[in-house]
Amino acid sequence: MSDMWCVCFDCEGVLVGEAWLELQKKTGLDGLKLTTKDEPDYDKLMMHRIKILRENGVKLEDMKSVVETMEPLEGAVETISWLYPLCPRIIILTDTFQNYAQPLFNKLGQCTVFCHAVQVDDEGYIEKHVLRLKDQKRKSVEALKGLNFNTVAIGDSYNDISMLKAADKGILFRPGEKVLEDFPEFPVVWDHASLRVLLAETMGLPKPTTMNGK
Amino acid sequence: MSDMWCVCFDCEGVLVGEAWLELQKKTGLDGLKLTTKDEPDYDKLMMHRIKILRENGVKLEDMKSVVETMEPLEGAVETISWLYPLCPRIIILTDTFQNYAQPLFNKLGQCTVFCHAVQVDDEGYIEKHVLRLKDQKRKSVEALKGLNFNTVAIGDSYNDISMLKAADKGILFRPGEKVLEDFPEFPVVWDHASLRVLLAETMGLPKPTTMNGK
Numbered sequence: 001m002s003d004m005w006c007v008c009f010d011c012e013g014v015l016v017g018e019a020w021l022e023l024q025k026k027t028g029l030d031g032l033k034l035t036t037k038d039e040p041d042y043d044k045l046m047m048h049r050i051k052i053l054r055e056n057g058v059k060l061e062d063m064k065s066v067v068e069t070m071e072p073l074e075g076a077v078e079t080i081s082w083l084y085p086l087c088p089r090i091i092i093l094t095d096t097f098q099n100y101a102q103p104l105f106n107k108l109g110q111c112t113v114f115c116h117a118v119q120v121d122d123e124g125y126i127e128k129h130v131l132r133l134k135d136q137k138r139k140s141v142e143a144l145k146g147l148n149f150n151t152v153a154i155g156d157s158y159n160d161i162s163m164l165k166a167a168d169k170g171i172l173f174r175p176g177e178k179v180l181e182d183f184p185e186f187p188v189v190w191d192h193a194s195l196r197v198l199l200a201e202t203m204g205l206p207k208p209t210t211m212n213g214k
Numbered sequence: 215m216s217d218m219w220c221v222c223f224d225c226e227g228v229l230v231g232e233a234w235l236e237l238q239k240k241t242g243l244d245g246l247k248l249t250t251k252d253e254p255d256y257d258k259l260m261m262h263r264i265k266i267l268r269e270n271g272v273k274l275e276d277m278k279s280v281v282e283t284m285e286p287l288e289g290a291v292e293t294i295s296w297l298y299p300l301c302p303r304i305i306i307l308t309d310t311f312q313n314y315a316q317p318l319f320n321k322l323g324q325c326t327v328f329c330h331a332v333q334v335d336d337e338g339y340i341e342k343h344v345l346r347l348k349d350q351k352r353k354s355v356e357a358l359k360g361l362n363f364n365t366v367a368i369g370d371s372y373n374d375i376s377m378l379k380a381a382d383k384g385i386l387f388r389p390g391e392k393v394l395e396d397f398p399e400f401p402v403v404w405d406h407a408s409l410r411v412l413l414a415e416t417m418g419l420p421k422p423t424t425m426n427g428k
Binding site: 139149 | 218302304319331346347350353357358360
């Protein structure tokens with residue numbers, strides 16, 4: 001049959017910046033400097049963040065306001081606008097939380113997003129985070145393959161690797177040094193213009209024309 | 215956990231009109247008046263259509279030009295624009311073919327579309343249609359449920375019923391008289407304004423404000 005592709009993007013680090021990093025900058029709270037690099041247990045990290053927010057009176061709506069000031073990464077909107085008319089299956093697979101990340105999703109268009117949610121208490125504080133499904137990135141790619149799609153997945157970090165491995169084609173986008181060393185098997189791109197070229201080659205699409213702005 | 219919904223729309227009859235009907239009108243070809251009502255075997259129907267097109271010199275690009283003149287149904291774009299910021303998981307599940315239906319998908323935004331494809335010969339004629347997956351609408355809903363989503367599916371016709379039954383909530387949109395009689399178990403809406411209200415109730419979303427244009 002003629003190939004039908006589904007393109008799975010990680011969100012933070014690939015299409016947009018890091019929301020927690022931005023919140024740290026805007027609030028100046030030292031406690032929010034802790035990242036997955038310092039605390040590999042994501043549950044623990046999130047409970048730590050949630051505690052810091054409550055102690056400092058930062059509510060979900062405040063976090064959402066910060067996210068509203070963020071813009072997609074350079075070239076991300078162009079990648080999606082270029083890709084969609086050629087392959088109307090763009091799925092964002094992210095471990096972020098819809099409650100505050102939605103303003104960023106809106107700026108990327110109407111792409112489908114598989115993510116998680118946080119629970120908010122009566123006062124408007126984040127109470128806890130709820131993972132919809134463990135290892136959902138990998139499982140989503142597997143489900144898409146089960147529906148007879150070819151899959152390509154693009155990610156930048158350790159939590160993307162299982163999805164990149166599950167996909168027919170995995171691509172690293174601007175990875176950290178250690179990720180790059182640990183997973184030399186994946187092709188690597190450093191900006192969206194190069195990503196579009198690689199996607200076109202991978203999926204047999206017409207070569208993208210060079211656009212202003214990467 | 216907080217519910218996370220995925221909304222599955224049939225395309226023709228729910229979001230846009232019928233492409234083959236439009237082609238029949240534009241070309242005046244009597245042979246294209248045959249529909250699923252006359253020929254329940256979809257494979258046979260498509261081979262009949264493909265034969266008529268070739269006999270009359272109608273190529274894929276001609277069909278695409280006709281589709282380009284079509285507009286989404288009244289209120290469809292509003293439904294998607296209203297829904298997306300509340301639930302960024304809109305998947306169009308359709309048995310139509312990406313090669314000529316893409317102009318219509320573009321007019322609906324960047325929604326993910328699970329569909330099929332046709333194969334085109336060197337002269338530009340449709341050679342055959344290729345079903346990516348049999349009963350893909352139902353199987354897609356089942357896969358989404360397997361990823362721990364709540365699902366709601368909206369369709370108008372017999373080929374949507376298995377998807378409506380598989381979903382947590384099935385909704386009939388402007389169904390034919392016979393479909394309505396045969397499946398009294400589904401709630402029915404007749405326009406997009408009512409669909410938005412029913413979706414909001416079903417998914418626990420804020421009540422949609424009345425908009426100009428249904």
